[in-house]
Amino acid sequence: MDKETQQKLPDFKWFELVSQLSEINVASGNGGPFAALVIKSGELIASSCNEVLISGDPTAHAEVSVIRKACQQLGTFQLDDCILISSCEPCPMCLGAIYWARPERVYFINTREEAASIGFDDQFIYDEIALRPDQRHIPFLKVDHAAASKAFQAWKNKTDKTPY
């Protein structure tokens, strides 16, 4: 981390909080040892823990959940000028969610390798992304359908759409 980046670091209390939340989440049994925060102008907008087990929702990772909450809180689908703090390097799903929400930057305190060492092998998904879609462990197969492009054409021609 260079000096300029070091100087921009958010208040250390947020790293303390995200660490504590992830520890509490293990004790509660709600999900894995993960938590995330969204901060804007030094204020906490939203916090969330991993809720996969309590919700039965495999997408309820801390980062996806905190993005959903923060957007609801701010009344927008874009996290402009926000930072996201996670207890762990985001998995590919959460990375994608972060790119769609577009916060300014992301900080994390545990790496994907550390997550793998306790049984969360995000690296497997990172490896799968690089494969040809039809050659993945879960095959992604393109099927030809004559009407496939109709919705895309309708979107292209829609004059009153909200781009996102």
Next chain:
Amino acid sequence: MDKETQQKLPDFKWFELVSQLSEINVASGNGGPFAALVIKSGELIASSCNEVLISGDPTAHAEVSVIRKACQQLGTFQLDDCILISSCEPCPMCLGAIYWARPERVYFINTREEAASIGFDDQFIYDEIALRPDQRHIPFLKVDHAAASKAFQAWKNKTDKTPY
């Protein structure tokens, strides 16, 4: 697509349905021209359209939403023996969600290149994933924190945990 894969193709009516739903979604203004289905043993378990605009939730892509609904419907966080049908090649967020939900296979009728041609540049996120985390357009920065590993250790030592 080889002959064996061709023979396993789901009923063509599902491609017709996902195509129609994505077209209806443009007209309704709820979100982008995208829809997805989860099918198990030839039965529809759940369907969803992209709901980013109506929900203000950037993670409400059709695939993420249909996975959430199907898991709720089936009372599980794993889509064993299910197939997922999408109107478009899933973005990295949805790909990640699919890997966590683990359906058997995925079918789609429009490619990421076709999505890019109407303004949905998922390829940008695919490209960003391959970069070093601290060198992405949204920088992902590792911060050292003495207590970072406490939650991971607690998870490792938890004797009554549900692995997922």
